[in-house]
Amino acid sequence: MIESAHMIGDDRGRDLEGKGLDLLRSVSEYGEPLENHCRRLADFSLALGDDRGIGLDEDLVRCACYLHDIGLCITHPEERNYLRRGLDFALPRVKEWGVRGDDLALFEEIMLYNHSLKRVPGLDPRAEMVRLAVGVEHSFGVRSHGLSKESRRAVFARHPRRGFNKVLMSFFKTTLVDDGPTQVFGIFLPKAG
Numbered sequence: 001m002i003e004s005a006h007m008i009g010d011d012r013g014r015d016l017e018g019k020g021l022d023l024l025r026s027v028s029e030y031g032e033p034l035e036n037h038c039r040r041l042a043d044f045s046l047a048l049g050d051d052r053g054i055g056l057d058e059d060l061v062r063c064a065c066y067l068h069d070i071g072l073c074i075t076h077p078e079e080r081n082y083l084r085r086g087l088d089f090a091l092p093r094v095k096e097w098g099v100r101g102d103d104l105a106l107f108e109e110i111m112l113y114n115h116s117l118k119r120v121p122g123l124d125p126r127a128e129m130v131r132l133a134v135g136v137e138h139s140f141g142v143r144s145h146g147l148s149k150e151s152r153r154a155v156f157a158r159h160p161r162r163g164f165n166k167v168l169m170s171f172f173k174t175t176l177v178d179d180g181p182t183q184v185f186g187i188f189l190p191k192a193g
């Protein structure tokens with residue numbers, strides 16, 4: 001396939017997915033359980049985009065999905081909102097990788113709003129696919145947002161959920177103890193950052 005200039009900007013590096021995974025691995029103590037969560041989220045996002053005719057740049061989406069929870073893997077002396085903390089940490093790296101303009105704006109929206117339970121007015125439809133994908137993932141695939149049972153099962157089979165509850169418990173502790181009680185709702189009753 002010939003990639004369009006929009007999909008891969010002139011100065012944008014390739015393999016954002018690999019770079020995102022490397023960055024996650026540089027700070028994550030959670031290994032495969034968290035990585036598989038990110039892979040499922042990306043697969044659901046891409047499938048939702050396919051279903052609705054919303055074109056997604058797969059490399060960028062997979063990169064953003066690897067980084068969407070990175071704020072829960074790092075600490076910061078002042079920033080107690082994990083969504084903002086993750087974006088502040090990832091953004092300079094993503095810029096170094098050549099992500100610019102529309103791609104960068106989309107990356108920011110994915111990072112800040114993926115956990116929003118309610119529809120976010122004005123959210124880029126591509127970021128909306130990731131927000132809906134979080135709904136599928138967090139509900140163990142009970143919420144479909146139109147994806148077939150077979151396709152949801154296939155994603156969980158490709159990237160097993162084994163070990164992820166332990167990650168969630170650690171995220172719960174991070175938000176409750178380190179970030180403060182109001183941030184718990186960002187994970188378990190998500191809202192916009």
Ligand SMILES: [Fe+2]
Nearest residue numbers: 037041068069
């Ligand atoms: Fe997540």
